[in-house]
Amino acid sequence: MQFVSFLVNGISLGSIYAIIALGYTMVYGIARMLNFAHGDVIMIGSYLVFVLMGSLGMPPFVAVLGAMVGCTLLGITIERIAYKPLREAPSLAVLITAIGVSYLLQNVALLIWGSNPKSFTSVVKMDPIRLFDGQLVITGETLATIIISVIIMIALTLFVNRTKMGRAMLAVSEDKGAAQLMGINVNRTISLTFAIGSALAAIAGVLLCSTYPTLQPTTGAMPGIKAFVAAVFGGIGSIPGAMLGGVLLGVIESLSKAYISSQMADAIVFGVLVIVLLVKPKGILGKAVKEKV
Template sequence: LSSLFEPGSLAAMAVPSLAGVVLAMIVCTVLGVVIERLAYKPLRQAPSLAVLITAIGVSYFLQNSALLLWGSEPRIFTSVVGSGSIQLFDGQLTITYTSIVTMLTCVVIMVVLTLFTSGTKMGKAMRACSEDKGAAMLMGIDVNRTISMTFAIGSALAAIAGALLCSTYPTLMPTTGSLPGIRAFTAAVFGGIGSIPGAMLGGILLGLIETFTKSYITTNLYDAVVFGVLIVVLLVKPTGLLGKQIREKV
């Protein structure tokens, strides 16, 4: 474990890297709030399908805007985490510093978000708005402010996720986040929509399924296996692994 404290290691992360992550969080937060005001706020009373199509459109707009600004050539991303690793079981198991930081970051974010949504006024307002915006408005909740805050928090966390993703896969392109975004949504559905621990559990399980598929079956069909498992799980438990069945009262 002494290698953890050597220069360039996990415990010696460069300050500019951390500053870059903070700057990315600020930029993504502002961008997320602006997008919410321009693209989503006019659709408050629109059907869910219209909002979904808008989300897809905004995604393509951001990707193509990045292509125009920076071009399509891949860029090498400098990892925000040390490039070393830890050897366990006489070298039979290797865990990179990036994997350690990613898991610790996910656990911390999960705990903080769970406490935030269950123990703060704004968190409870977010849960109320996700359940029924009309009823939340009647109870005096500022729906527009709550939704904007949700976009701000989500965009900041997306910046952290992007930095950790590019630390693992250092080739950066404007379309880099497209497939991971789909997988993140899949993980949330797998774990249970509305459950923060469920989203993390779904992500870990999908990652394990993908890894074992690549190692023991084939590297060409891992997406098919992942989505096949998702379909089976939803057929057995439509609400996801940790999702709860909500009965609608008439």
């Protein structure tokens, strides 16, 4: 029973990674850039919920919605100001700019909210579920995280594959030039991608802080890196890959924390990544592109 409980926790943590990884992977697919500031958008989203709920006393649902709107605006603004001028520049230049944005967001948060960790009140008001005569306890947060993630994944898959805008996103990620010739507004599509990614980041931030209730300016950094790893794990640029990679990563982390060593858990996670990439150099679900000479 213990194993199942660790597994469920792992899936819950992995779902959070998956939601964050979706933001990374969508942006990478479309703009071919590693958006290092994504983890910090998560942190800003959590702080927004903290302020809206704690100081302004809004109901949780409204607060989360507010944070999503805030993060969406933030994502679009970052893209316009920092990334758009560099769209034709070498990819490393954009990478460094993204790192700059990441520092900027962390320090703005530091100035506004200080470095002391804030304790985050969970937005989930659900009683834990007891199964098998109380041998297996699943907290409301865990359950809510998994359910919300499944909903998000289904909705996103439908959006990308069925709607006009979603298909435009796919087209732009496939071939920017050709998409433009077909009458797709590339700039608007890229903005839309950042908007969706940032809104997802807000949700991920809330779920993350509901499960692990300390909030400080560096909260987003490590989950950000892990989710980035998850995105690569599943094959960066691929939406199902990000989901799979995230969940797998969470499960591996949770199980190795429980059974091997809590200190070495990160090393094991990264070790698995290295092995997977050596066997499948484009990630689990990544498309192998043949090199043309």
